[in-house]
Every structure is written in structure tokens, then in C-alpha cells.
Amino acid sequence: MSPTEKRALEEGADFAPRFDAQGLIVCVTTEAITRQVLMVAYMNQLALDKTLETGEAHYWSRSRQSLWRKGESSGQIQRVLSLSVDCDQDALLLEVEPQGDGGACHTGRKSCFYRKLKGGRLVFVE
């Protein structure tokens, strides 16, 4: 990437998400009101388009290799309040308002990050 391209990517107003070799971009999803990180997932162009079109988070399920409308079965629809991109446009950040029970994790917990490392072991914080 030339210095001019780098500058456009980092300081420009053009949204130019850089999908990886698999056509995916990582997405961090936070609860808008508390700023809690709820989950990390991936989008492809289709999931991103659907997210922008509907205002509800869509991801690409790498395990199922299919479009994943978050909350379709669980009711944990994520209303998107904002979408940000990082400096080099290879990561996205969503601020959402979770619907349904307010959670995001398939294990029944609010956030997927429910374990902290302490002394070499994982301790449950939720």
C-alpha cells in the first residue's frame, strides 16, 4: 500500500472495509448503554449489507457457512445504533441495543466473555 493509499484509508471519509482472504471482517459488538463487549463475530459483504439495510446485526457463521441474522431463533435481535471502523479498516465495532432477554451468548449469558483468567485458570464472572 502506498503512503497515499494508507492516508486515504486512515484519514478518508470513504468506507472501504478490508475483508480478509476468506471474505470476512472481524466485528466487535458492544451494548451501547453499558459499553460492555458482548461478542466477537465476523461479517462478509452480504452480512454487512443486510446489517446496514435492516438496522439489525447480521453476521457470517463460519461454522455453518451461512448468513446469520443474530437473534433469529433466540430472539436476541441486535438493533444497531452505530457502526464504526478502525484506522486501517479491517475491524468493525457495533454499538447495539440487544432485544429479547438482553443477552448475546448462546450459553445463556449476557456476554460471551464470561470467564477471566486468574492464576492460570478461568474464573466465571457471570
Added chain:
Amino acid sequence: MSPTEKRALEEGADFAPRFDAQGLIVCVTTEAITRQVLMVAYMNQLALDKTLETGEAHYWSRSRQSLWRKGESSGQIQRVLSLSVDCDQDALLLEVEPQGDGGACHTGRKSCFYRKLKGGRLVFVE
């Protein structure tokens, strides 16, 4: 993965980070005190080991293909207050206390997520 293995991964106390085919795991870094998402980066086993050993965030630079002690040149050392792992252990979350000028982004801004998408264009929020 068998149901037993899945259960151990999701409900166990063993820290078993799942690095990808390139030996990397994605890491979301937040400022502990404000919960602001500062950046998204990657760790390999070495970077993770160094982070745990020193209490300071280390990443793996994919562009430079080298260990990256965050803040080594910028002074933006990240003191790690906690490290969490997500349900299927393929993403990490750090809560840090940024040193130096308190920022994390190489562009001089506090967070790498300084642009929000509005009406198809990026708007600077920092």
C-alpha cells in the same frame, strides 16, 4: 468437536485458546476505566505468553510479522488488568490501563475506532 469437548471448552476452567490456521487469536482491547474499545489486534502463543508474563499487552504484528510490545516506541504501554476469553475460546478481551498519553492508535487518537458510518460516509468522532 464432540458435545463433550464443546462443553469442556465452553463451561470448563481450562484456558485453551484456539489459535487459527496462522497461529493467531483475535484480541479486543478496552480501557478498563471507561470500557471504551481501544483497538483490535492479534496474538500468537508468544505474544500471549509475554502478555501474561509481563502484565503488559503484547501482540503479533501481521504486517511486520514480529512480536509487538505495544507502546515500545510510542510509550502507549498497556497495563493489563484482566484477560477474558469468549465462549468458544477463539477471541480474547483485555481490560487495560493505557500508559503514556493514554491513547492506543498510531494516528494519535485515543481509540482506533474514530470514524462512524453515517449515510454511507465515515464521520470522524475524535
